[in-house]
Amino acid sequence: MITNNVFDTDILVLAHKEASINYNIALKAKEYGVPRVILRLDVRDPRKRMEMEEELKIHGVEFFSMFDVNVGMLRNAIESPAAFDLLTKTEFRLNEITVTNAKYVDMMISQLPEVTQVIISRIFREHEPIIPHGTTRLELGDHLILSGSNESVEYLRTLLEINNE
Structure with missing residues (x-):
């Protein structure tokens, strides 16, 4: 290895x-x-x-x-069919974006461009999960777990992953 x-x-x-x-x-x-x-x-x-x-x-x-x-996926399918569709449809896969663009630090999620076109399900900050809300402010190094169309996700990726510190 x-x-x-x-x-x-x-x-x-x-x-x-x-x-x-x-x-x-x-x-x-x-x-x-x-x-x-x-x-x-x-x-x-x-x-x-x-x-x-x-x-x-x-x-x-x-x-x-x-x-x-498997139990978690089945529970999700039963309790949240719409969310389950988002997870299983090929055009709406889970994605991860890491915030490296200092321009977006301290910005609330609700202020992100095109945020209405994606679902941000979790933020991992220093390996700790955070349930995001519109008022959650971004920090450098945040890992956003989100789903949405490929176009919307890639647009956010181009904004948030620019390394301009």
Whole structure:
């Protein structure tokens, strides 16, 4: 992995179906210094799963199980059919935009151009999720999770991801 520069990244996602492979690589990646590691952790033995989860938390590794993801998607489909359509239709995929344009720092979301053409579902600020509102003010480094037409998302990306500090 080191020879092939796999660990030379900001985010490493491990999704092999074998949990122990993901687990071992994740710990090695954190030891190497990968800032963010996310892994699929599908373990049937509850005691083993809890042990692995505790060790991963200690090392700052994020994890998910496919069962939980599937249940969450099904719950979303039942409770919010319109939102589910946004997630599953190809023209409305989830996107991430990182705010690097200082011009938009401290601007409220409601003041963004074309904001009515997208849905901003979360902002991650220093790895902490924020539920955005129209009055939420942007900060440098904010990661916006949004969906909308490709054109609207790319327009916002061109505005927000210009590095002009």
